[in-house]
Amino acid sequence: MLDISGDAGIAAFGRDLKELFENAAAGMYSLITDIGSLHESKSIDIAVENDSLERLLVAWLNELIFRFDVDGFIAKRVVITGFSVSPEESLHGGETEKPFAVRASLSGEEFDPARHEGKLLLKAATYHNLRIEKKNDIWRSEIIFDI
Amino acid sequence: MALDKLKRIDESKLEVPMDYKPGMHVPGIIYVDDNLEKDLEVESVDQVANVATLPGIIKAATAMPDIHTGYGFPIGGVAAFDLKDGIVSPGGVGYDINCGVRLLRSNLRKEEIIPKMKELVNVLFSEIPSGVGSKGRMRLGPDDERRIMTKGALWAVENGLGEQSDIEKIESAGRIDGADPSLVSARAYERGRAQQGTLGSGNHFLEIQFVDKIYDEKAANALGLFAGQITVMIHTGSRGFGHQVCSDFLEVMERAAEKYKIELYDRELACAPFQSPEAQDYLAAMRAAANYAWANRQCIMHWTRETFMKVLGASPGALGMSLVYDVAHNVAKVEDHVVNGKKKKLVVHRKGATRAFPPGHPELPECYRHLGQPVLIPGDMGRASFVLLGTEKAMQETFGSTCHGAGRLMSRHQAIRKAKGRAIWRELEDKGIIVRSAGRSTLAEEMSEAYKDVSDVVEVVHKAGISTKVARLRPLGVVKG
Numbered sequence: 001m002l003d004i005s006g007d008a009g010i011a012a013f014g015r016d017l018k019e020l021f022e023n024a025a026a027g028m029y030s031l032i033t034d035i036g037s038l039h040e041s042k043s044i045d046i047a048v049e050n051d052s053l054e055r056l057l058v059a060w061l062n063e064l065i066f067r068f069d070v071d072g073f074i075a076k077r078v079v080i081t082g083f084s085v086s087p088e089e090s091l092h093g094g095e096t097e098k099p100f101a102v103r104a105s106l107s108g109e110e111f112d113p114a115r116h117e118g119k120l121l122l123k124a125a126t127y128h129n130l131r132i133e134k135k136n137d138i139w140r141s142e143i144i145f146d147i
Numbered sequence: 148m149a150l151d152k153l154k155r156i157d158e159s160k161l162e163v164p165m166d167y168k169p170g171m172h173v174p175g176i177i178y179v180d181d182n183l184e185k186d187l188e189v190e191s192v193d194q195v196a197n198v199a200t201l202p203g204i205i206k207a208a209t210a211m212p213d214i215h216t217g218y219g220f221p222i223g224g225v226a227a228f229d230l231k232d233g234i235v236s237p238g239g240v241g242y243d244i245n246c247g248v249r250l251l252r253s254n255l256r257k258e259e260i261i262p263k264m265k266e267l268v269n270v271l272f273s274e275i276p277s278g279v280g281s282k283g284r285m286r287l288g289p290d291d292e293r294r295i296m297t298k299g300a301l302w303a304v305e306n307g308l309g310e311q312s313d314i315e316k317i318e319s320a321g322r323i324d325g326a327d328p329s330l331v332s333a334r335a336y337e338r339g340r341a342q343q344g345t346l347g348s349g350n351h352f353l354e355i356q357f358v359d360k361i362y363d364e365k366a367a368n369a370l371g372l373f374a375g376q377i378t379v380m381i382h383t384g385s386r387g388f389g390h391q392v393c394s395d396f397l398e399v400m401e402r403a404a405e406k407y408k409i410e411l412y413d414r415e416l417a418c419a420p421f422q423s424p425e426a427q428d429y430l431a432a433m434r435a436a437a438n439y440a441w442a443n444r445q446c447i448m449h450w451t452r453e454t455f456m457k458v459l460g461a462s463p464g465a466l467g468m469s470l471v472y473d474v475a476h477n478v479a480k481v482e483d484h485v486v487n488g489k490k491k492k493l494v495v496h497r498k499g500a501t502r503a504f505p506p507g508h509p510e511l512p513e514c515y516r517h518l519g520q521p522v523l524i525p526g527d528m529g530r531a532s533f534v535l536l537g538t539e540k541a542m543q544e545t546f547g548s549t550c551h552g553a554g555r556l557m558s559r560h561q562a563i564r565k566a567k568g569r570a571i572w573r574e575l576e577d578k579g580i581i582v583r584s585a586g587r588s589t590l591a592e593e594m595s596e597a598y599k600d601v602s603d604v605v606e607v608v609h610k611a612g613i614s615t616k617v618a619r620l621r622p623l624g625v626v627k628g
Contacts, residue, residue: 001560008559032279055398062394069387070337072280111280118279118586120559121348121628123242123390127397127414128218146218146242146390147349147559 001031002142008120009129009144017053018080020132020139021060021102025078028061028125031145032068033116038076040107045081049101053085054130056100057141061125068111068122075108120147150189153177159611163195163208170200170410175208178550180607183212186556186599194221197412201226202420203233205486205493209545211500212607213554213599217241219415222499225548227484228421230492234409235426236418237400237433239496240479242393244433245440246351246384247318247475248523249448250534252370253455254467255377257357261623263458264355268581268624270454271353275447277346277628278585285446287340292439293328295343299438300473303445310469313445315512317473318502318520321441323480327431332395335432339388339439344446348586348628350552350593351383352525353451355624356532362616366536369518370471372618379468380532380620381447382525384477385440392436396429421494430479430494437478444473471534472521476501476551482510484546495546503537503549503614522614526553526601528582528593528625529575533605534618541613549614550605553598566591575625584627593627 002009010027014020029035048063050056067073082103111118123146132141154162156176161184163175175195179187191214198208198220205227214223219238228234260267276283287295295302300321303309314320346353358376361367372378385392403419403426404411411417419425452468459466479496486493504511504520511520520537530553541547557565571590572582584590602619609616 059398066334066338066391068280069342069390070340072282113278113280113585116280118348119588120586121279123387124394126218126242130414144218 007144007147011142014139017139018083020141022078022080025064029074031120033119035076037116039109040076041109043107045105047103049098051098053100053132058125060102065122072111074111075106077107079105081105159607168196171196173199173204173207175199177210178607178611179212183603188216191216191221198226201234203229205229211550212604213550213552215554219413220498224498225500225545227493227495227546230421233421234418235421235494237393237396237429238415239498241477241498242390243384243477244389245437245475246477248525249381249444249473250471250523251379251468252471253377257375260377264581264624267458268583270458272583272626274450274454275346278348281345282341283343283345285343287343292336292339295442296326296328296435296438299441300445303442308446308449313470316470318475323434323437326434326438328435330428330432331435335388335391338391342386343443345386346383346628347386351628353626354380354622356380356620356622358618359621360619366518366617378620379451381444385436388439389436392432399425474501474523497548499551500548501551502547503541504547505537505539505542522549527595527598528622529595532620535614536617537614538612545613549608553601556599557597559592562594562597563588563591566594580622582625589627
């Protein structure tokens with residue numbers, strides 16, 4: 001967790017981008033509630049694409065915030081089932097203009113204020129001081145959320 | 148960049164000179180005195196300078212004494228742009244479009260309701276949805292949402308939530324013209340469906356207060372305020388609906404900035420020329436979100452009045468709970484201002500700043516036109532809030548703007564660490580303040596020490612003459628998300 005005046009951020013790590021995105025999602029969910037208290041009674045699939053890696057990360061987290069805000073869905077487990085970072089590898093066979101794409105399977109449940117602790121209400125993932133970098137074979141990213 | 152580059156203009160203002168950073172078109176002006184200068188964050192000063200590099204900015208990038216670091220634009224910032232050469236930026240408004248404050252007066256005196264305070268706070272807490280994962284009392288169809296986007300607070304009144312007389316006491320009569328529901332994404336519609344009439348979380352609140360000090364007897368009288376009186380303050384915005392509009396358009400604006408070759412120091416400054424379709428579309432969607440927020444505060448106020456009637460067993464006439472005023476503190480508006488002696492239309496971005504129009508301004512409701520615009524400044528839950536009035540000096544210096552609140556001093560994490568082992572609710576109760584919050588850590592994150600003292604902030608704008616003090620309000624009962 002990162003310290004920033006007024007808001008909250010996370011630092012996420014991964015051996016590859018797939019793991020980085022999974023951990024960023026788990027880190028973000030841990031700002032909303034104690035993910036240990038969640039059950040896996042519902043599964044959803046999510047697909048997001050964008051035209052740069054940074055935009056993809058922000059769009060990915062904003063998609064999860066959107067699902068939480070609309071359906072109350074919050075995941076205990078996030079598994080990335082498809083990931084592409086170049087036009088050749090694109091999920092759409094290279095025909096899309098948005099070559100960065102992520103597809104994921106999430107299992108969790110609907111947030112219930114009576115059973116789950118409500119920590120922070122996240123408005124959005126931001127580009128503020130956004131970093132995605134690879135150092136010594138480990139991917140690292142810092143993301144700040146508007147509260 | 149170093150804070151030693153700042154120049155003191157007078158006891159209430161600092162200048163961020165044009166050589167602070169390459170590319171500045173105008174200087175920055177920060178309203179702080181010696182006392183609050185100590186709390187200035189370098190990053191927030193950098194952000195003032197960054198805003199000064201944006202095309203078509205007029206006169207100065209301005210910041211209020213409650214300045215703190217935001218995304219792209221600082222919080223507590225005011226920036227006005229020319230309609231011909233200037234830009235529009237969602238970052239200059241913020242994620243919570245038309246986050247704002249509304250104040251209700253009453254005929255009640257403090258002593259009358261103190262015995263009922265716990266019950267009032269508990270019932271308000273259950274009647275008004277708040278906190279993470281809370282759902283509103285209404286489920287809206289797309290047609291309802293479209294009507295809210297164009298009608299604002301009036302939609303709520305037409306649906307039995309409030310009085311027609313409430314409308315004139317809202318900034319812009321609770322509705323900005325030029326909202327276009329067709330420019331709002333399906334995702335924003337979805338997020339807005341169940342969040343109308345909800346308080347949210349974070350620094351949003353509903354507070355029962357009493358008037359503990361009057362600075363301007365005549366003005367207080369005209370606003371219906373008197374010493375010892377009970378008031379209610381509501382602080383919230385456009386909820387997930389507005390957040391989605393902002394997120395959607397940040398992406399649009401980032402591409403637009405590339406397309407129109409606007410150089411940016413920070414990607415959260417993403418913007419487009421005022422005349423461009425991207426900027427016009429954003430403004431039309433932003434106005435829809437601003438109107439959603441006015442409807443939201445109207446609904447919450449109505450349920451607050453109902454709760455008071457129920458708990459106190461009193462008639463509306465006996466309670467006399469009527470709206471004093473409602474202000475937006477995160478919004479962009481096209482307004483008339485005088486630049487170099489000439490009247491000009493500008494697009495004024497206020498992000499964590501409140502409009503503070505002077506007496507006689509045509510946009511003020513008739514009942515307050517002789518006074519100047521009422522300005523509502525919420526403080527933290529343990530100290531105070533203020534009622535001020537707009538002035539001619541604000542019109543001349545700050546595009547008719549003033550501060551918006553206390554401004555944070557500590558991060559949420561620091562606050563939680565500082566509150567460890569303490570029961571914040573009990574500390575507040577010892578001071579005579581009853582609190583209820585949905586989130587367990589909210590009270591620690593929102594405790595008084597996490598904020599600047601709002602009295603210090605208000606002192607600066609009062610001394611600078613960009614608004615004047617009318618009354619101070621102290622909290623008695625607080626509902627947090």
